[in-house]
Amino acid sequence: MATEKKAKLPLAEAYLVADPKKCAGCIACMLACSLVHEGVTSPSLSRIQIVQTSFKPFPEDIDIHLCRQCANPVCVKACPTGALHVDTAHGNLRVIDESACDGCRKCIEACPFQPARIVWDAGRNVCVKCDLCLDTPYWDEQGGPGGKQACVDVCPMRALAVTSKVPNQKGDEGYRVNLRNEHWEWLGFMTDQTGTPEPQK
C-alpha cells in the first residue's frame, strides 16, 4: 500500500476551469452541484464554492474555488481507507467512494488549498468532492470526462468550462481562464485583452 501511494498517479483526463471575472455571484453552480448530487440545494454541500463579499471592489469581490483534480493529489494519498481514489475507469478522476469513507477528514486536512476543495457533509459524516458529475443520482445526464457538468451547464454567465489540458499546477492561476469575448465587452464589461472600455459617447 505504501509503495502504491508513492507511485505517480495518472493524470486526470478532464479539469474544471473558471473565469472569476465573468462570474456574477448568483451561485447557481453551487445550487446545481448539491441538487444533482444530493437532491437538495445547499451551498454547504456544493463541491464548487463561490466566495464573495459585497464590500470589496471588483475583481477581489468574488473568487471561485473548485477541485483541481490535482496532478499530485495529496488528498488521495492522505485517505487511510482508499475511499478517495483515482478512478481509472472514468478518466482518472479523483473521486470519493462515499460508502468507504470513514469520515476521518484527513483528506480535508491534507488539501493544500483554502478553502479545502473537499467538502464535509456533516449530515452523513462523510467527505464529498467534485467528480465532474460522474455520479449524479438526481440528474438524468451522463457526467464525467466527455459528459455534462451541472455547474457548467447552469451558469448564466458561461463562466465555467471543462478542459482536457492539464492546467498549470502552481497555485490557482492555471484554473483561472478568460472566457470573455467581444460580446462581453459590448455590454460594457472588460476583457483582459482590451482593458477598460471607452465610455459611451
Place this chain on the structure above:
Amino acid sequence: MICGYAGKILRLNLATREIGSIDTGQYAAWGGGHGMGSAIFWDLCRDKAVTGFDPRNVVTIMSSPLAGTLSPASSRCEVQGIGPQGYPVEWFTWSSFGGRFAAQLKYAGWDGIVIEGRSDAPVWVNIVNDCVTFESGADLWGKDTRETQQEIWGRVTSGQFNDWYEVEAGCTTQRPAVLCIGQAGERLSRIAALIHDGANAAGQGGFGGAFGAKNLKAISVMGTGGIRVADPAALMRSWLWYRANFNYNVDAPLLESPKPNSPGFYSINSSPGGAVVLKGVEPSRPYACQACPLACHRRTSSGIGDESTCMPTMWPFYTLLSAEGSEESAGGVSDAHAKALRALKLTRARYRVADMLQRCGINAYELCIADAYLLGLFSEGVLGQDKPIPCDLPFERWGSEEFKQRLIRMIVERRGIGDDLAEGNTRASVKWGRYEEDSESGLLSYPYWGYYEHYDPRIEVEWSYGSILSSRDTNDHGLNMVLYTIPRLAREAGIEPILSAEQTVEILSQKVIPYTGDPFMFDYGQGPAGIYSGNKAKTTAWARRYTLFWKDSVGYCDLVWPSFVNANAPGMLGATPEGEPRFLDAVTGQGIGFANGMEIGRRIWNLDRAIVALQGRHRDMEVFPGYVFRQPVNRPFPFPVYENGEWRFSDNLGRTLDAGKFEEWKTLYFEFEGWDPRSGWPTRGTLEELGLTHVADTLESEGRLGRG
C-alpha cells in the same frame, strides 16, 4: 413538511426576549412570502389599527418556497406590517428586497421571521441554524449599514472568511446575510429602508423606521442546511430550459444592443448588469441576487456605488449631468480622453451619492422626488433663506454632489427641513401648508397614500388603480415592462419597437390566465373598452392577483417575471405562464398550476382588503389628488390604444382622469371582486368562497363586513 419549505417560522418577541417557532404547515395554503405574512399578521396583530411605530405592530419577514433553490430570479424576501410611510393612514403594507437573505434564512431552517414587541435597548438578532440569540446593539447604534454588516460578519464568524466556517450542524464558506438599518432608521425616519449587503433595499413602506422604533438594529442569519426538492431532475431540466430559451447568451447573443454599453437595453434583451446608469468607465462585473440569471446589478473596480440600481443611481444621474456637465462644458472638452475623464468623474459622483443613501438606509425614491420638489418650491419663492419655508441649502449648486450630500445629511440628522423630509415628502408638504396646492398643480405627484406616482396614473391605470385600492405604490413592473418600458427604450435606442402594439396586446391576451382571449384588457384609450371599462377591472385584478401570489408569495422578481415577451426566445414569446408553475411544481411537487396560483392571489388580495378595512378603509377615501383629474399629461407616455379599428402606441398627451368615471369604475370593480360597491369591503359570500369565514366573522363583529 412540503418540499421547498424549511418547516418552521421564527417568532421573536423583542420586549420579552422570547424565542418561539410556528409550524409553517399552518400557513402553507398561502404559498409563502406575502400570503403567509398577511395571514400571520391577521392572526398575531390583535389591533390592526395601531401605527407603524407602535410596539404592537407585527412585522413579518418571509421567504418563499423557491428561495434558495435553483429557480430563476426567485430569491426575494417579503417584509410586511404597518408601514410608517403611509399617509394619511399608516396602512398595513409591504416591501421586499433581493440578495441572499431569504435563501440563508431557509438554509438555517426558517421560512420566515415574525417580530413582535419593542426592545428596551438596541438589539440585534443572531441566527445560526437553530441557535437564535439576542445580542446587544448598543455599540452598533450609530453605525451605517455597511459598517454594521461588516461588524456583524466579524462577530458571527470570528473574522474567519474565505475558508470553511464550521458550526455543529455543518460548514459554510458564505458570509452571514444581514438585514439592517442605518442612522435614518434609528432616528425613526418614515422613509428609512432596510438594507442587506451593498444595496438590496426594502425601501417603500418605511420599515427601516419600524425597525428603529423596535430598537432592532439588525438581523443576521447564517445557515448550513439545505432545501429538499421534490423532483431535482425536473428542476435541473427546467433551469436548463429557461437558460436555453430565455436567457441572454453572453457569448453569442441573439439580440445585442445597437450601441455598446447601453445599460437600459437590458429591459429589451435581458442582458446582465443593465439596471444601472453606470457607463462602462471602469472595470466591472454584473452581479446577481441569488439564483438570478438576469444579474441586473454591477460591482466595479472602484467599489463606488456597487450593487446600486434604479432609483439610487437615477436620481443623481438626472440632475448631476446638468449641474456638473455645464461646468465642464464651459471649460471645453476637446478630446475623447477628457470626455472619458469627465464621464468617470460624473459617474463616481453619482455613485458616491448612491452609496451614501444605502449606507444611511434611506428610501432613494423619496430623495429623488424631494430633490425636484424642493427646487420647485425654491423657484416659486416659498422655500429658501428668509422664505416661508426656511432652508439654507445652496440652490445655486442644486444638482451637485455637494447639494445632494447636504440634503441627505439634513434628513438623517433631522436638521431644519431635513426633519420634515425625514417624515416623507407628503408629510413635509402637509406641515409646510403646501399639500393641497401642490397636489392640485402636480408639483407634488403623490397620488396614493403618501407614495410617488412612479408611472403616470392617468394612463397606466392598472398600476394607479391597484395602488389606490391597496396601500402603496404597487411597484409591479410585470405589465409595465412590455406595455411601456420596452417600446420606450426601443424608441430611445433608435430601433423599431420589437413588437407592434397589436402584436403586444395579442401576446398578452394569450398569456393572462384566467382572462385569456381579450386584447381589450390592454386598451389604454378612453373609449368604451378603455380605462374605465370592465376590461380594466380584469387587468387590475390580474395584476394584483399575479403579484400577490406569483411575485410576492412565490418570490419571483418582477424584472424577470411575468415573462410575456423575451427577445432571446423564438417568436419573442416569454416563459409565462408555463415557467412560473414549472419551477414551483418541481420544487414542491404540489402541482399548483398557474390558474390555481392566481386564485390564491385572489385570496390574499381579499385578506389584505379585509385588514385595511379594519384599519378604517372605505371607498370614499380611495380618490386621487386633484392633479390626476385636472392637470393634463404633458409628456409623451406611449401605451397601446385601439382607435379607428387599429392598435397603436399613443402618446396620450393631454389626458386627465375623469373623477366621475373613475368612481363608476370603482363600483364596477368592487362588483367584479364580489365586494360591497357602497363601501368597497369584502362580503361574507366572497370571503366564505375563499375559505375565509373567520375573516368574515371578524369584519362583521367590527362592523366592516360588506353587504351583499
